[in-house]
Amino acid sequence: MDKIPAANGEGDRGAPMAYPPAESGRTAPRTPPTARTCSSVIAGAAVTYTLRVSARARSLRLVIRPASGLEVVVPRGTPAHEVERVLRDKARWITRTLARVARESAVMAPALADGSILAFVGRPLQLAIRTGAPAGRFHAAISGETLQLTVTRDTQEEVRTALEAWYRRQAARVFAERLAVCNAAYGFSYGRVSIREQKSRWGSCSRRGNLNFNWRLLLAPLPVLDYVVTHELAHLKEPNHSPRFWALVAAACPEYQTQRRWLRQHGRELRF
Numbered sequence: 001m002d003k004i005p006a007a008n009g010e011g012d013r014g015a016p017m018a019y020p021p022a023e024s025g026r027t028a029p030r031t032p033p034t035a036r037t038c039s040s041v042i043a044g045a046a047v048t049y050t051l052r053v054s055a056r057a058r059s060l061r062l063v064i065r066p067a068s069g070l071e072v073v074v075p076r077g078t079p080a081h082e083v084e085r086v087l088r089d090k091a092r093w094i095t096r097t098l099a100r101v102a103r104e105s106a107v108m109a110p111a112l113a114d115g116s117i118l119a120f121v122g123r124p125l126q127l128a129i130r131t132g133a134p135a136g137r138f139h140a141a142i143s144g145e146t147l148q149l150t151v152t153r154d155t156q157e158e159v160r161t162a163l164e165a166w167y168r169r170q171a172a173r174v175f176a177e178r179l180a181v182c183n184a185a186y187g188f189s190y191g192r193v194s195i196r197e198q199k200s201r202w203g204s205c206s207r208r209g210n211l212n213f214n215w216r217l218l219l220a221p222l223p224v225l226d227y228v229v230t231h232e233l234a235h236l237k238e239p240n241h242s243p244r245f246w247a248l249v250a251a252a253c254p255e256y257q258t259q260r261r262w263l264r265q266h267g268r269e270l271r272f
């Protein structure tokens with residue numbers, strides 16, 4: 001199998017950036033602490049933050065989350081000048097982290113609108129949204145470089161649901177094709193092929209030789225998709241990640257390290 005790297009800044013469910021870094025095993029306060037919105041000038045720019053007074057906090061702590069931004073958690077009785085001092089001291093970390101989280105959030109969830117560009121098996125498709133589909137139904141068809149999508153109402157939720165259903169349907173066909181291409185070098189026999197949305201995997205190979213693939217790989221460049229297909233095929237012979245396994249992958253996919261690196265760096269961006 002190939003794992004999806006742990007997500008940072010994935011909506012608000014992602015691990016928050018924190019200073020100092022969170023200690024493992026720390027639990028959330030049982031009673032909601034009091035919070036208020038404040039603002040301060042950090043590195044020459046006005047920054048709004050949430051000041052949270054916590055009965056359980058033992059020291060001042062900075063947390064940055066994609067949706068809620070900067071939060072300053074302080075023990076009861078912390079003077080305002082102490083908060084200002086830490087904000088000044090940590091100005092560089094704050095501005096850098098806020099910028100990075102904003103950048104990642106933008107990559108995570110771009111709005112889907114008429115004219116949006118989507119990656120599809122290594123080529124860009126321009127989305128053309130039309131309305132008028134019967135309730136609960138949608139229609140999608142590729143015409144040249146355009147993906148014509150007809151939904152009932154043009155809402156983000158409906159467009160996203162329809163697109164995902166379409167990508168999943170396409171995935172069954174695309175993976176069947178790429179399996180045939182990638183398996184030409186091996187000639188292995190395999191069982192059932194399923195398309196899933198595995199939260200933490202790009203693909204997997206069961207003991208019975210059934211193969212599973214994550215439909216989100218259709219958003220990746222074709223060589224990356226082929227690498228994952230080759231990886232799972234190689235597991236049919238080597239159900240491990242031994243040097244023998246990697247040699248088998250390399251035999252069919254000499255550039256596999258480049259594709260692996262791409263997946264590690266960009267895997268979290270494979271969404272719409």
Ligand SMILES: [Zn+2]
Pocket residue numbers: 001002231235240241
């Ligand atoms: Zn593997």
